[in-house]
Amino acid sequence: MTTAHRHTRELRAVARHLGRRRFLTATGAAAALAFAVNLPAAGTAAAAELDTGKLAEDPFTLGVASGDPLPGSVLLWTRLAPRPYEPGGGLPSARVQVGWEVAHDARFTRVARRGHITAHPEFDHSVHVDxxxxxxDRVYHYRFRAGRWTSPVGRTRTAPRAGARISDLKLAAVSCQAYHDGYFTAYRHLADEDLDAVFHLGDYLYEYAVNAVGGARNYTDRRLPAHFNRETVTLEDYRLRYALYRSDPDLAAAHAAHPFVVTWDDHETENNYAGETPENDVPPEEFLLRRAAAYRAYWENQPLRRPQRPAGPDMRLYRRLRFGRLAQFDVLDTRQYRSDQAYGDGWQTPGPESEDPARTMTGETQERWLLDGWRASDAVWNVVPQQVTFARRRNLPTPDFKLSMDSWDGYPASRQRILDGAQAAGVDNLVVLTGDVHVGYAFDLKEDFDDPSSRTVGTEFVATSVSSGKDGAEKPANWDNLTRANPHMRFYDGRRGYVTVTLTSERARADFRTVSAVTTPGAPVSTAASFVTEAGNPGLEQV
Structure with a gap:
């Protein structure tokens, strides 16, 4: 065992030890976080059962969601919270029986499946129904019931059979929704799109404080509770922050309209953390406790299955979905297993530290899982939903350029192993979906980024933010430098929105959808640009 591995194991042991100490006398963050690591599993606590007939307020204030569609199943989610801005959602620490129904029609005249599930206080009264x-390959409608209350109706769909030949598939990619930076207007438009699935690529929430007026939302008709005006650290902090985000009507509408496939980036836990290394100088065992709290709250508030449920500070989020023979989606986690950023977190001059072949973005196990999955794939399109910019991105068209150490540019050997693995597996149509950077990009992925004339081996579509960065601009201040420094960059736009991608057996088409503002509600949506890449002939052409 290496010294690094031994140190990691020791840190985890400390974190779990602190988690078992349910009655710490110490003060500070470690004491506050201890409960997050080792909460009892649902059904092990002796919680009483709530009489749902006594539910005096609507418990479905956070809406409904579905996710991770498979050929014969889909995951349904809701969380009971009659008073969502209060700890525990305004419910006592008691079990609640929840009914659910799935129907072929929105009026529920033809019910396909129904049943009951227990909402446990240990999981903040969230439910995950597989x-x-x-x-x-069928559209369904679903709803939940608790006592006399019925949830909003959600619409979802199952995936086609693994070997099915389907004519087309339309998805959307979204990321980065800072509540305090503006309204989620893009989600209102997304809810009206005709989509098979939505891929959320990270930064579903932000850990930063949200003041009483909602930051840039500048509420004049209400005030948010003071407990939102602090950074999320404890399990209760993260749970309350999800309640704030989930109560947004535009986000709720998008979840009710489409199944989501989610993965995280950094802000669901802490800005720019890398594996077990925090952003700031806090004790490593304390950060693991914070990570455990963040991971647990993430699972509680997302439409994820039981295999994704975390164990302490660990959670297996990378997974694979198939849509017939048309597309395979390999959803990555580029945050939990990565090496620490080289030379700090920002834009730096590359050097021996960043170019060390031992550095990894995915960790060895996830990298092997991805490459093995490609070797077994017979899909026309191999799509990789992940977090940070994959293509090389120089900041200046001069020899003194810098690269982002938090993106794949800070892990070039890891990126090259991925590209070599795709070529070795015979992946002809590689599409990378990315979030994180609050702008929209379209890239040709090159065999050699130093040679613009080298072979194009894939395509990357980067979804801009839903709200992070406030309103943005069509041409950010660095637009000229980045476009001249990166000839493989085919598109760059700094406004808010999302990207839709339509796949057929012949081509992939990306439409970059943008809104004019997010600091005021109700902005219209338009298509900033559209690109296509032909199957078997990588390279973007603007429509």
Whole structure:
């Protein structure tokens, strides 16, 4: 065992030890976080059962969601919170029986499946229903009931059979929704799109404080509780922050309209953390406790299945989905297993530290899983939803350029192993979906980024933010430098919105959808640009 591995194991032991000490006398963050690591599993606590007939307020204030569609099943989610801005959602520490229904029609005249599930206080009264026995490639409607209350109706769909030949598939990619930076207007438009699935690529929430007027939202008709005006650190902090975000009507509308496939980036826990290394100088065991709290709250508030449920500070989020023979989606986690950033977190001159072949963005196990999955794939399109910019991105068109150490540019050997693995596996149509940077990009992925004439081996579409960065601009201040420094960059736009991608057996088309403002609600949406890449002939052409 290496010294690094031994140190990591010792840190985890300390974190779990602190988690078992349910009655710490110490003060500070470690004491506050200890409960997050080792909460009892649902059903192990002796919580009483709540009489749902006594529910005096609507418990479905956070809406409904579905996710991770499979050919015969889909995951349904809701969380009971009659008073969402209060700890525990305004419910006592008691079990609640929740009914659910899945139907072929929105009026529920033809019910396909129904049942009951227990909402446990240990999981903040969230429920995750893995509905099986459904038909493949079919639209369904669903709802929940608790006492006399009925949830909003959600719409979802199952995936086609693994070997099915389907004509087309339309998805959307979204990322980065800082509540305090503006309204989630893009989600209102996204809810109206005709989509098979939405891929959320990270920064679903931000750990930063949200003041009483909602930051840039500048509420004049209400005030947010003071407990939102601090950084999220404890499990209760993260749970309350999800309640704030989930109560947004535009986000709720998008979740109710489409199944989501989610993965995280950094802000769901802490800005720019890398593996077990925090952003700031806090004790490593304390950060693991914070990570455990963040991971648990993430699972509680997302439409994820039981295999994704965290164990302390660890959570297996990378996973694979298939849509017939048209597309395979390999969803990555580029935050939990990565090496610490070289030379700090920002834009730096590359050097021996960043170019060390031992550095990894994915960790060895996830990298092997990805490459093995490609070797077994018979899909027309191999799509990789992940977090940070994959293509090389120089900041200046001069020899003194710098690169982002938090993106794949800070891990070039890791990126090259991925590209070499795709070529060795015979992946002809590689599409990378990315978030993080609050702008929209379209890149040709080059065999040699130093040679613009080298072979194009894939395509990257970067979804701009939903709200992070406030309103943005069509041409950010560095637009000229970045476009001249990176000839493989085919598009760059700094406004808010999302990207839709339509796949057929012949081509992939990306439409970059932008809104004019997010600091005021209700802005219209338009298409900033559209690009296509042909199957078997990588390279972007503007429509």
């Amino acid at each position: 509905v099986t026995g459904l038909d493949p």
